[in-house]
């Protein structure tokens with residue numbers, strides 16, 4: 001299709017997992033987080049893990065392929081077509097192309113992702129659109145992130161990469177990076193994957209707010225973000241993962257109390273085994289909304305811990321922390 005494309009941009013973005021977990025959104029249209037959260041972008045240490053997206057212009061009607069499957073055209077607010085349409089006049093104008101005859105199209109592919117693919121999908125789309133936009137990165141990034149948030153609520157994690165905080169202060173919501181991926185180079189995260197279909201995250205978002213502890217949780221996430229930023233300033237990576245592990249414990253206790261159970265028997269066994277390992281050495285665990293246990297460990301020990309955890313889940317994928325969304329090719 002690139003051969004038919006009048007212009008194109010290709011981007012790559014990496015999936016994410018939370019380190020201060022998000023639970024609760026303003027409403028189903030705007031999907032603004034109800035509290036501050038934090039997260040990491042990840043990719044494979046030994047394998048390719050990413051979303052690749054191409055935005056291109058053709059003569060004719062808009063078409064879109066999501067993960068190589070043709071997507072029905074829709075102008076519904078959450079649809080990638082709607083985001084592209086809002087920017088298409090400016091973009092087509094930049095290339096002196098008539099909007100009555102030409103359209104913006106997209107083609108995305110997810111490779112090897114364990115969970116967090118909606119963040120990388122939205123970020124790769126957004127990053128490509130920024131590049132196509134006549135003002136480039138001069139656009140209002142906070143506003144644009146909030147537009148992309150409608151596609152995926154934690155898109156900022158993937159847009160900026162490394163360790164990020166998505167702050168919710170007053171009416172504002174925006175993401176900033178607090179540590180680059182290089183800061184994590186002495187650590188590996190073992191992605192312990194289970195072949196089970198995940199529950200939609202909205203089951204968490206709509207139920208967690210019913211907990212009598214929710215107001216306290218909102219306050220605690222803000223305090224944890226302050227603490228995490230202090231640790232980041234002092235490059236205390238192990239302590240950051242400790243904080244995340246305690247946040248996983250608190251989060252899952254809360255959502256289980258309102259009837260949403262993510263940690264199944266197998267996942268609990270992985271966590272038990274990590275807890276045993278912690279008696280001799282250091283490792284920790286994070287569980288978000290998917291059927292994976294993310295196990296951070298010192299790089300020098302990841303092979304032995306991997307050996308120990310093997311057989312407890314369907315696959316163990318060694319991961320490293322990834323950078324933000326970037327451009328890998330363009331026609332102009």
Ligand code: MEV
Pocket residue numbers: 017018019020021022023037039153154201204288289290
């Ligand atoms: C989905 O919006 C959020 C969770 O994956 C938790 C997180 O990663 O912060 C359920």
